[in-house]
Every structure is written in structure tokens, then in C-alpha cells.
Amino acid sequence: xxxxxxxPQALSIQEGENAxxxxxxxTSINNLQWYRQNSGRGLVHLILIRSNEREKHSGRLRVTLxxxxxxxxxxITASRAADTASYFCATDxxxxxxxxxxxxxxxxxLTVNP
Amino acid sequence: xxxxxxxPRHLVRRRGQEARLRCSPMKGHxxxxxxxxLPEEGLKFMVxxxxxxxxxxxxxxxxxxxxxxxxxxxxILRIQQVVRxxxxxxxxxxxxxxxxxxxGYTFGSGTxxxxx
Numbered sequence: 001x002x003x004x005x006x007x008p009q010a011l012s013i014q015e016g017e018n019a020x021x022x023x024x025x026x027t028s029i030n031n032l033q034w035y036r037q038n039s040g041r042g043l044v045h046l047i048l049i050r051s052n053e054r055e056k057h058s059g060r061l062r063v064t065l066x067x068x069x070x071x072x073x074x075x076i077t078a079s080r081a082a083d084t085a086s087y088f089c090a091t092d093x094x095x096x097x098x099x100x101x102x103x104x105x106x107x108x109x110l111t112v113n114p
Numbered sequence: 115x116x117x118x119x120x121x122p123r124h125l126v127r128r129r130g131q132e133a134r135l136r137c138s139p140m141k142g143h144x145x146x147x148x149x150x151x152l153p154e155e156g157l158k159f160m161v162x163x164x165x166x167x168x169x170x171x172x173x174x175x176x177x178x179x180x181x182x183x184x185x186x187x188x189x190i191l192r193i194q195q196v197v198r199x200x201x202x203x204x205x206x207x208x209x210x211x212x213x214x215x216x217x218g219y220t221f222g223s224g225t226x227x228x229x230x
Contacts, residue, residue, distance in 0.1 A: 035221075040225070042118075042205060043207075043221040045218035045219060047219075048216070048217065078120070078207065092215055100162055100170075100215055102219070104157040104158070107156055
């Protein structure tokens with residue numbers, strides 16, 4: 001079964017610095033999504049990148065996807081204390097009609113220090 | 115638009131009791147998905163429902179767990195005879211028909227179940 005794995009598990013940076021988180025997965029995908037989860041809260045959808053896309057931007061977020069390496073990265077530029085949260089990548093499955101079923105990694109806990 | 119509403123936010127049950135978790139999808143969303151998050155883990159898919167239909171329950175434990183999404187009212191995740199291992203955060207997501215996979219899902223804030 002496919003599995004998203006984020007790296008690093010935890011990341012601590014200073015406000016204003018950039019944060020890069022990586023995600024690897026095992027099987028072919030249609031899309032890869034990134035979500036943010038603030039402590040004790042629900043998940044917020046950040047960005048979706050399709051398997052035929054290599055890079056996508058949204059505000060201070062930049063996502064890359066390398067399907068040959070089965071990996072993705074999330075870059076947050078000019079980080080703010082409010083970016084402190086856990087970040088998860090989620091992949092769907094190709095084939096079998098079950099692309100609604102997301103597989104999440106364990107997440108990267110990002111701490112942005114003021 | 116109130117988003118995906120889950121209640122209660124926190125639920126404490128003694129071993130052997132029943133837990134009922136509710137999820138009201140976003141307005142216009144007819145598809146509901148339940149996920150479970152154990153401590154220090156990512157979310158795990160449990161079940162996918164449309165109104166009055168269970169589409170995929172492959173992630174649901176075979177016993178004690180059931181889900182429904184009636185024609186009227188919220189989706190309900192029901193756990194009978196809870197055990198300590200059921201302690202987790204349960205999240206509900208919703209999407210319009212066929213669009214979640216291409217545009218992302220909207221998640222609720224979750225219900226944190228604690229079994230004592």
C-alpha cells in the first residue's frame with residue numbers, strides 16, 4: 001500500500017526564514033495534497049498538485065512534485081509565527097476508482113520562533 | 115458558509131459505552147469521509163458515504179464501528195462498546211460529488227474521543 005512520509009519529523013526555524021518539508025510516497029498517484037493542522041484543530045487544505053504538474057505556487061507556498069522519485073516538497077517562504085503547525089502530505093490512488101481515499105503521512109511539526 | 119461541522123468537539127466515554135460522532139458537511143456537499151488520527155500518527159481513512167449509501171467502508175474495523183449518512187441530518191459515526199484503543203481524533207471531510215479528488219477536501223475540526 002502506498003504511504004506518504006514527511007521529512008523531517010520536526011523543524012524549528014526563526015521568523016522570516018524559509019521552511020522546506022519533504023514527502024515521499026510509494027505508488028502511482030493522481031494528485032498530491034498538502035494540509036496544515038494547528039494543534040488540536042482540523043486540517044486545512046493548502047494546495048493540490050496534479051501528477052502531470054511539476055511545480056505550483058500559492059502565496060508564500062511553493063510545492064514541487066517529482067513523480068520519477070515519488071517525492072514532493074513544500075516550501076514556505078518568509079515564515080511567520082502563525083505558520084507554526086503540523087504539515088501533512090496526502091496522496092490518492094490511481095486505478096480501482098478509489099481516488100477519494102487519501103493516504104496521509106505522519107506529518108512535519110513546524111515551529112516558527114518569533 | 116459554516117464549513118464542515120463536527121460535534122461534540124470532545125467526548126469522554128467509559129469502556130463499554132457507546133460513542134456517537136456527528137458530522138454536518140458543507141452546504142452543497144453530498145459526500146462525506148471519515149478519518150481517524152491516533153496520537154503522533156497521520157490520518158487513516160475509515161469510510162466514504164453519500165446520502166443513504168455507504169460507498170467504501172474498507173477502513174472501518176469490522177466490529178463495533180458503523181457509519182451512516184441519512185437523507186436528512188448529519189452523518190453519524192457510531193462506536194459501540196468502546197475500548198481504550200478507540201481513543202483518537204475522528205475527522206470528517208466533505209466534498210461536492212466527484213470534485214474532492216481534484217480540488218481537495220474540507221475537513222471539520224474533529225471529535226476527540228477519550229475512553230477511560
